[in-house]
Amino acid sequence: MLKLVLKDGSLLEVEEGASCMEAAKAISPGLARAALGAKLDGEVCELSAPARDGAAFEVLTWESEEGRKIFRHTSSHVLAQAVKRLYPAAKLAIGPAIDNGFYYDFDVETPFTAADLEKIEAEMKKIVKEDVALSRFTLSRDEALAKADAMGEPYKRELIEDLPEDAELSFYSQGDFTDLCAGPHLPSTGSIKAFKLLSVTGAYWRGDEKNKMLCRIYGTSFPKASMLEEHLAALEDAKKRDHNKLGRELEYFTTVDEIGQGLPILLPKGARVIQLLQRWIEDEEQKRGYLLTKTPLMAKSDLYKISGHWDHYLDGMFVLGDPSDESKECFAMRPMTCPFQYQVYLNRARSYRDLPMRLGETSTLFRNEESGEMHGLIRVRQFTISEGHLVLRPEQLEEEFKGCLELAKYVLDTVGMLEDCTFRFSQWDPANPNNKYEGTAEQWNEAQRIMGEILDNLGVNYQIGIDEAAFYGPKLDIQYKNVFGKEDTIVTIQIDMLLAEKFGMEYTDRDDKKVHPYIIHRTSLGCYERTLAYLIEKYAGALPMWMAPTQIKILPFGPEQMEYAKSVKAKLDNVGMRVEIDGRNETIGYKIRSAQLEKIPYMLIIGDKEMQDGTVAVRSRKAGDLGAIPVDQFVADAVMEVAEKRK
């Protein structure tokens, strides 16, 4: 008999030579039915793998990410099998599971169309119905190369060539289809009950734009049809929240062909929200000891040559003039604020008593993103961020880093986004310094060691991102996922031990020695345009009262109530509320509908009754009719709701 250690610490006895599937059955038949894979001593394996005596054993079901990955990975093989049956000339590249589904990359003469996807789906249905068993076999590297050639799969050959000489490679066969694959997989194709191919796009082989563009098919799959339907419904819902659609519909922003890509126009509503956020952040930073700066939007190339941006970031900058003509000055729009704000520090000699110096600026930046990269308000060519630089003595680093993190968490929590954020410790790639990074390995290791210690001391739950650092130092990136699950950085806090030296920044220490300070680069709410986009998506356009562009709409029944409506508006104007009167000659139902579609937080309906009683009939966009409330009472409540920044 073999003994397996279960998650709760108890022991499970199974017969010698039993598979993981049999072990799962021994726990419970129900669990065995739900099983997609297993884990032995923390390593994911398939259900057919033999159990090992003394190993920690875990059954993977749909509830675990690893279980879902196995399911989706096999789904991608079903896709590949269907494609090979219908298009034998298609060459296989790679086909992994991803967050909410899977994809497979093919090299084909002509890219697949939407109509092709239907045919492929039909073929996949057949394969699922055939319930084809998957079997694993291994080959030596040389045998695997021969196999790849025999199958006529040049991309597989390339993958194998990159593996070490003594590697043993696994292949999976399912009926008429065989693929080089690390696995693990489901026992057979029959359990992939519900799937859908979602889109077909281009993707470079190995993600390198110098390589050939392949044809990628995205799909998703679930063990139950109802789960697939739910997922597709959620995708539809996400489309309705998409800031790029909703933000245009609700008139937060627009784009104009003549102005150009990545240069959105913020319409009055969008501009108002950004102004509100910006004032709030500037005030909050003032409370926290930040000094406000305002620095130029462009500079001569000389400045960027010192900072290193000219070497590392020239492609991303808008350059005015001809860089190759040395007889004339050449300017560039700024892609970041660092070297500008450093000049504030450099304005006079500094002492250790001046530190920490916290500099904050609402800073507009210009980055020449590639033309295919722009996206609504999330990726643009001109944007404004809550930029800041903290100049520090080394012993102040941890305390100040903590302060930056607290500020970022406070503002993200207040706008309601913190719950959807994850933290990434972005490091350099020691294997590939590649001119991408400044400084020595010693400097990088030191900066990353310190940052790692700080993060651990602060109990930050982070993931490590290799090759995600800035060229001058490691970062803590706060990542936010949009409604489609696409992730972007919203806030960043960076430690920089290099640029102070380049710019000749120093301070006189207690012992009268000149020392280079440490610098933290950070944002508190990140880029305002991007934040606005996320807020529109998060709240489906119904922004919380405190940041809603129009907070209150007064709806008089007719002209008789106009005077009274104006007096109510005056009271609200007086306490800084953003109020409009809908004096149109329309029914009250029509005006309510139109305010509701505009997602106005409160509607104040005024008829003869309210006018006589000195009240307003309040309707909340969420809760509906709240009944008549004395005007002064409503004003006081509204002021309180805004002051508390209620979500």
Place this chain on the structure above:
RNA sequence: GCUGGUGUAGCACAGUCGGUAGUGCAGCUGAUUCGUAAUCAGCAGGUCGUGUGUUCGAGUCACAUCACCAGCUCCA
């Protein structure tokens, strides 16, 4: 930048085989004075993204270009 898709009134869309552009909402005007998600009638609104070409004739076909969308790559 690359692959694929899209582009007709402010918005959502229709427009057949190439024969000279329509519907709904929004807007404007008038009537209606109405109690919590659409009152009725009338009017106005388009160089069919832009340019070039094919044709007797182009929203429709071809090429180029711009913008938008999905994805790749990139991202301080």
